[in-house]
Amino acid sequence: MEKWRFLDTGRLSASENMALDEVLLECRARGESPNTVRVMQFSNPSVLVGFNQSVEQEARVDYCLESGIDINRRITGGGAIFFDRTQIGWEVICEKSFLGAGLPSTTLFESICEPVVQAIRELGIRASFRPRNDIEVDGRKISGTGGTDEGDALLFQGTLLVDFDVDSMLRALRVPVEKLKAKELESAKDRVTCLKWELGHVPGPEEIKSLLKRNFESAFRIELVDGGLTREEEILFNERKLFFKSPGWVHKVKSPGKEQITIHSIHKGDGGIIRTAMNVNLQQKRIKSVLITGDFFSFPRRTILDLEAELKDVKADIGIISEKVEHFFERTDCTVPGFGASDFVEGVKKCLDKVEITRFGIPLHLANRINAVNATFASVINDRPKHLLLPYCAKSPDCEWRYNEGCAECGECSIDNAIKLGQEKGMESITIQSFEHLMETIELIRKEGATSYIGCCCEAFFMKRLEDFEGSGMPAILIDIDSETCYDLGKENKAYAGQFERRTEVNIELLRMVLNAEL
Amino acid sequence: MSDIEGFNMPDDLYYHKEHAWVKILDDGTVKVGMSDFYQKNSGDTTYIDLPFEGDDVEQGETCGKIQSAKWVGKFVSPLTGKILSVNEDLEDDSTLINKEPYENGWIMTMKPSDLDGELANLFHGGAVSDFVKKEIADIDKKKQQQ
Numbered sequence: 001m002e003k004w005r006f007l008d009t010g011r012l013s014a015s016e017n018m019a020l021d022e023v024l025l026e027c028r029a030r031g032e033s034p035n036t037v038r039v040m041q042f043s044n045p046s047v048l049v050g051f052n053q054s055v056e057q058e059a060r061v062d063y064c065l066e067s068g069i070d071i072n073r074r075i076t077g078g079g080a081i082f083f084d085r086t087q088i089g090w091e092v093i094c095e096k097s098f099l100g101a102g103l104p105s106t107t108l109f110e111s112i113c114e115p116v117v118q119a120i121r122e123l124g125i126r127a128s129f130r131p132r133n134d135i136e137v138d139g140r141k142i143s144g145t146g147g148t149d150e151g152d153a154l155l156f157q158g159t160l161l162v163d164f165d166v167d168s169m170l171r172a173l174r175v176p177v178e179k180l181k182a183k184e185l186e187s188a189k190d191r192v193t194c195l196k197w198e199l200g201h202v203p204g205p206e207e208i209k210s211l212l213k214r215n216f217e218s219a220f221r222i223e224l225v226d227g228g229l230t231r232e233e234e235i236l237f238n239e240r241k242l243f244f245k246s247p248g249w250v251h252k253v254k255s256p257g258k259e260q261i262t263i264h265s266i267h268k269g270d271g272g273i274i275r276t277a278m279n280v281n282l283q284q285k286r287i288k289s290v291l292i293t294g295d296f297f298s299f300p301r302r303t304i305l306d307l308e309a310e311l312k313d314v315k316a317d318i319g320i321i322s323e324k325v326e327h328f329f330e331r332t333d334c335t336v337p338g339f340g341a342s343d344f345v346e347g348v349k350k351c352l353d354k355v356e357i358t359r360f361g362i363p364l365h366l367a368n369r370i371n372a373v374n375a376t377f378a379s380v381i382n383d384r385p386k387h388l389l390l391p392y393c394a395k396s397p398d399c400e401w402r403y404n405e406g407c408a409e410c411g412e413c414s415i416d417n418a419i420k421l422g423q424e425k426g427m428e429s430i431t432i433q434s435f436e437h438l439m440e441t442i443e444l445i446r447k448e449g450a451t452s453y454i455g456c457c458c459e460a461f462f463m464k465r466l467e468d469f470e471g472s473g474m475p476a477i478l479i480d481i482d483s484e485t486c487y488d489l490g491k492e493n494k495a496y497a498g499q500f501e502r503r504t505e506v507n508i509e510l511l512r513m514v515l516n517a518e519l
Numbered sequence: 520m521s522d523i524e525g526f527n528m529p530d531d532l533y534y535h536k537e538h539a540w541v542k543i544l545d546d547g548t549v550k551v552g553m554s555d556f557y558q559k560n561s562g563d564t565t566y567i568d569l570p571f572e573g574d575d576v577e578q579g580e581t582c583g584k585i586q587s588a589k590w591v592g593k594f595v596s597p598l599t600g601k602i603l604s605v606n607e608d609l610e611d612d613s614t615l616i617n618k619e620p621y622e623n624g625w626i627m628t629m630k631p632s633d634l635d636g637e638l639a640n641l642f643h644g645g646a647v648s649d650f651v652k653k654e655i656a657d658i659d660k661k662k663q664q665q
């Protein structure tokens with residue numbers, strides 16, 4: 001039976017662990033080191049970005065600094081991961097011919113994941129390999145993986161979540177969660193799992209390591225012999241350690257734009273609301289990741305998670321996406337009562353519509369704060385709307401016009417600027433005093449022949465009244481307002497009655513961009 | 520076009536064991552890309568680190584990186600020579616390697632320094648089919664063992 005080395009490197013810093021990956025692969029490629037299964041832990045919680053990812057786009061750097069979380073870069077592909085102190089990393093470094101593949105194929109990934117799947121099953125958890133090369137339990141990820149090669153050797157590695165600190169993960173990584181609302185935190189938790197949640201207790205690290213060892217031995221038909229670093233590895237490791245700590249390595253890939261922006265949309269279907277949040281790669285016009293939440297049930301429960309996985313790395317093209325989503329529902333037998341494939345497509349489409357707004361020179365983080373109803377942004381712009389609707393909550397609380405329609409344009413609040421911007425474009429401004437007043441106003445301007453309008457209101461109001469906005473049938477562009485809204489403050493009932501006393505701000509910069517938008 | 524076990528491996532090309540193809544152009548320079556066998560197995564390319572124009576590279580030397588969903592792979596030059604140009608369109612859309620491996624998905628052009636000598640190290644004609652079949656057999660063998 002072939003003998004391999006079992007290398008337990010214990011707890012090391014992120015830079016040391018990453019440096020060792022390179023050293024072990026390089027020495028194996030040169031034929032100086034034996035085939036190896038390594039297990040590892042981290043001395044500090046760490047964010048590890050994939051080889052070609054940019055730190056700014058993937059990590060919340062400030063939060064990591066404050067919280068003592070290390071940031072480093074893997075030599076392998078795949079997405080950014082959060083490695084806390086309880087997790088166990090495993091990896092295989094061997095000659096390619098042993099696994100019968102010089103190519104990174106699903107078959108190869110499955111061969112290497114199989115022993116880990118078996119080890120988790122031995123603990124009594126129904127783990128399985130998911131073809132996009134992760135290990136999951138009932139649709140929830142328990143081990144993420146990635147690999148690379150050098151000469152005739154390959155390195156393939158994965159994590160094993162033991163007792164996972166999801167809250168820190170969500171704060172450390174820029175996952176598509178907009179404002180870390182409690183509800184979104186909860187639904188993100190549905191997407192991962194760990195040994196503790198499955199078992200109710202935490203198996204000791206030694207137990208897990210020996211389980212992994214045994215299962216690699218039987219699946220690969222090898223004997224694993226405990227061993228340390230070779231002399232050459234030791235020397236090379238000491239040389240490389242510093243480089244892996246340097247900004248030259250950690251920040252090797254500079255973000256093409258700036259930080260990652262999550263775009264989100266809301267769609268109302270017969271069954272209720274679908275919220276879609278996604279990260280896109282603007283250069284490659286590709287979806288990086290999607291998070292779909294809402295008040296729905298799905299059968300089987302993992303449907304939404306599978307759908308999200310399906311949309312990862314897909315071209316941001318609505319034709320391709322609708323084909324994928326429709327095919328997904330046909331193929332899998334999954335159902336989400338009250339919703340059809342088209343509802344999920346619509347959620348994605350609304351996100352992509354926001355990406356389209358960037359064609360008008362509006363940056364994505366601001367485009368994200370624009371919602372178009374009953375038409376696309378472009379068609380409302382082309383229609384050259386004649387009415388600008390502004391919210392009373394942006395008026396000064398002590399202004400005599402606060403609770404009356406109109407404004408004396410005294411310059412005390414952002415309403416004045418907004419009205420002037422509108423005037424430059426020949427638009428009539430109307431201040432909206434309550435929800436009923438809004439509905440009446442839409443009817444009124446329709447009678448006057450208007451076919452669209454531009455409005456400013458907080459996004460919470462837009463979401464809550466989506467049905468009414470859509471029901472009015474009038475195409476509109478709605479721009480989010482600044483500062484705390486009555487919803488943030490729990491005063492929406494007072495606001496409904498037109499009696500909210502705080503002052504919000506019309507986002508003048510964004511309003512100007514929209515009014516000047518031209519193709 | 521020549522179909523080998525479902526992979527499109529055109530007859531007029533030469534193939535390196537790390538899956539690059541070589542097309543000999545009329546002026547004696549060559550065009551290089553990744554084969555259909557490579558792209559079907561590794562899936563969508565998510566990122567490419569292109570080789571550098573003007574660099575001198577050797578046959579078998581790593582001169583770029585190709586990343587698929589979870590794998591950082593090396594791009595290995597199939598010949599020795601000078602890199603004349605690289606396909607910058609791949610920076611906007613690296614999946615051209617998947618969509619049009621032999622057309623718009625090309626990676627670089629080169630002026631080879633020992634074309635006749637080195638072509639002998641590449642697969643061509645009947646040898647391509649043996650090469651692909653062996654690669655498939657290796658993958659299948661591993662599958663059956665488990």
Ligand code: SF4
Pocket residue numbers: 395396399400401402406407408409410411412413414415416
């Ligand atoms: S600008 Fe108009 S709304 Fe604002 S305080 Fe002056 S009068 Fe009131």
Ligand code: SF4
Pocket residue numbers: 391393394456457458459460461484485486487492495500504
């Ligand atoms: S819901 Fe409240 S904060 Fe939002 S626009 Fe209306 S009054 Fe202003």
